[in-house]
Amino acid sequence: MCGYAGKFLEVNLSTMEIKEVRFSDEVLKDYVGGRGLAAKILWDRFGSRWETVDPLGSENLLLLLTGPLTGFFPGGRICVSGKSPQSNGVIGSTVGGEFGVELKCAGxxxxxxxxxxEKPVYLFIKDGDVEVRDASHIWGLDAKQTVAVLTRECRELLKKRFPQKGEWREPAILYIGPAGENKVRTAVVAAKWSHAAGYGGYGAVMGAKKLKAVVVKGTGPLPEVADMEAVKRLIQEVCNNAYESELWRRWGTGSGGYEVGAKSSSEPVRNWQDEWHDEKSFGVDQFENRVWVKQYWGDFGCPTTCLKLAVVRAGRFKGAITDNPDYELQAYVGTNLGIFTPEANVYMASVIDDLGLCGIQTGNVLGFAAELYQRGILTKEDLDGVELKWGDAEAFAVLAKKIAYREGVGDILAEGTYRAALKIGRLKGLDVMPYAVQVKGVGVGAHGIRSEKDYPEIYSYACSVQCGDHTSIACMPLDDSRSEHIRIFDDSGVICFFNTFGLPRALVFDFYKAVTGIELTKEEWVNTKAMKIIQLQRAMLLLGGPDLRWNPEIHDDNPPRFYEPLPSGPFKGKAVERARVDEEKRKYYELVGWDERGIPKSEVLRRLGLDDVDKALEKLR
Ligand code: SF4
Structure with a gap:
């Protein structure tokens, strides 16, 4: 089928069997690729025994999937998935970079x-040649070291094997840092220095498989497309649209560190005890003048160029370097920890990158620990001697390292906020869940809902099939541009949704048609294909297990903190009202075809052809 290389690679690291897998055109038409196809693959593999599959056991599948639009739609991404060690459901987590394009060019x-x-390995793919190579020498290396060693090693390998081709451009690499190796549930699958598939915790899945990295170099062309002239015209339209947003290209999301707090009152501040601040030291001008040494930098073929390179040139944090921070990192390893200077924020971001941790999930659990310390629930002794005061970047860095290596209290926090709250609650004989700002095991993205001035709605996280993931929120109507029904297309075609901002949605479906030859309307997508993927994700989320199961009557809810009034700022006193959440949830359940308890209805599943899912959910009804 146009837009697809036509085959997938399956590597079993227990048996070292390597084989090719193909899907029918019908499956590809229905599930597209990336997140949608991940849901289908995982359901077909594990289905009715979903609850028994340990996300960190050898049985779980790690999926690295492109989509038909990868390599054509400007901006490069790859979708990482599997059974999530955070939610015990399925999360489609995408990461930027050239990996998806190289993989498609490799066939x-x-x-x-x-x-x-049995021992640490990495996969090396050069077109049709697939090798499982020893990774003992890179096991334990941090992010920058891993990228440096593997780039050098694989370029030398290519040069030796293909001397007639001269010097090789660097291959694309997905890898884990020490956190993934130690099966930390907030570990990422990373690309470059700090690009990360963070939601889902798939770094831990890679670590459980002793898979340090996947390296790919493809020399073939991208697959055939249905209408090359239309593809070229549409690429130009996407680029023209991006070129109109000068500040977006210059700053990316980096103006958010100040503005989301100061203007929208929806930024996490000191573990969400507040969502407003007016710290001008955290303004975009401060980042631009003090730490960003490179701007207008983008992933493969991207006109938006939202990336930055940040370096601390003087002072306590001199030498810290990271390719960002973007807004989420400004917030989660900045304001959420009481850090309000670009230098300390860059330092924290570089520590998090190097350890292979997720800035959002780790910033969430660090903030949780700091609030427990503030309240005297966790003592200096509990924290292995760390005085975890707000704003002390060095103390937070020490704790981040403990998390990555599962040392002392870090072993508890490495389980992520929800599981850590359960354990600390048991140890202390206290309910600490009110301080855990998460939904179904996933720390919520850095966009609060109390002021109702940011883009998520008051039920968005509670009802999302990806839980706290700010890139996949529940919204009404279902075809709203923010809705996860729409975002699933971006995650399944595997494109960067930043490049869809300001574009009519019809253009994205035109792009899909130009590449694949398949006509698709927004209505058809939302009501049938996305709906099918949503039901699969919802079913696997509710089946959950083996360590935790979610009861939608309890867990389809906001973190308790969001029901507390905002303590300061222009929206002081504003809180989420539970009665309104319940009412919106009821409407959302109805729209999406779930019963009053939030379980997908039998007739809806059968209409979508998901009879086996219906059968598996009988035990929950
Ligand atoms: S918009 Fe930013 S994150 Fe998206 S592909 Fe472009 S550079 Fe990468």
């Missing part, structure tokens, strides 16, 4: 990794 639409290696 594969995606990679499935099953089993568990």
């Amino acid at each position: 594969y639409d995606g990679i499935f990794v099953s089993g568990e290696a």
